[in-house]
Amino acid sequence: MDTVTDNSNSAKTVLYIEDNPVNLTLVKKIIEKKTDYHFLSAVEPMSGLECANSEIPDLILLDIFLPGIDGYEVLKRLQENPDTANIPVIALSANAMQNDIDKGRAAGFIEYLSKPIDVAGFLETINQVLDT
Ligand code: MN
Numbered sequence: 001m002d003t004v005t006d007n008s009n010s011a012k013t014v015l016y017i018e019d020n021p022v023n024l025t026l027v028k029k030i031i032e033k034k035t036d037y038h039f040l041s042a043v044e045p046m047s048g049l050e051c052a053n054s055e056i057p058d059l060i061l062l063d064i065f066l067p068g069i070d071g072y073e074v075l076k077r078l079q080e081n082p083d084t085a086n087i088p089v090i091a092l093s094a095n096a097m098q099n100d101i102d103k104g105r106a107a108g109f110i111e112y113l114s115k116p117i118d119v120a121g122f123l124e125t126i127n128q129v130l131d132t
Contacts, residue, residue: 012130013038015057017048017074018092019066023115027061027092027122034123037130045074052084059129062109064093072107079108088129092117 014037018024024041031039040055042048045066052060060078064071071091078084088110093100096114104112111125 011036011038012058013040013055014059014061014126014130015040015042015048015051015055016061016092017042017045017051017066017071018061018063019043020063023063023092023117026117030117030119030122031126034119035127037126045069045071049074049077052078052087053081056083057087059126060087060089061092061126062089064091064095064104075107075109090125090129 014031016024016027016039018027018041021043024043028039028041031037040051040057042051045068048062062071062074066074071093075089078087078089089108091104091109091112092115093112094115096112101112110129113122113125
């Protein structure tokens with residue numbers, strides 16, 4: 001038997017931190033139907049940070065308007081922790097005017113996507129981020 005391990009199909013993990021159950025369900029359905037990625041979610045920022053620290057996902061999708069601390073503060077805390085500092089983070093926000101996008105990129109979001117989600121564009125973006 002060939003003992004060479006092929007990791008090319010090993011599933012990547014996506015964590016979505018989002019307090020809106022409608023958005024959470026939509027993204028979960030898209031990822032579970034259209035990709036092989038493992039999907040994790042958290043509905044509030046502190047549990048999201050705990051999940052990021054324990055699971056070290058390959059990608060984090062982050063809502064901006066969250067209860068308690070906002071997405072920018074969550075991103076900052078991820079960046080301050082060496083274990084999570086290199087995880088790519090995509091912002092998902094209803095506010096996606098050019099100045100929001102510029103501010104998000106300057107803060108360190110790898111992409112800044114608007115809600116409601118464009119399914120094809122969303123999948124293309126997450127596939128691109130996870131392929132690199
Ligand atoms: Mn929200």
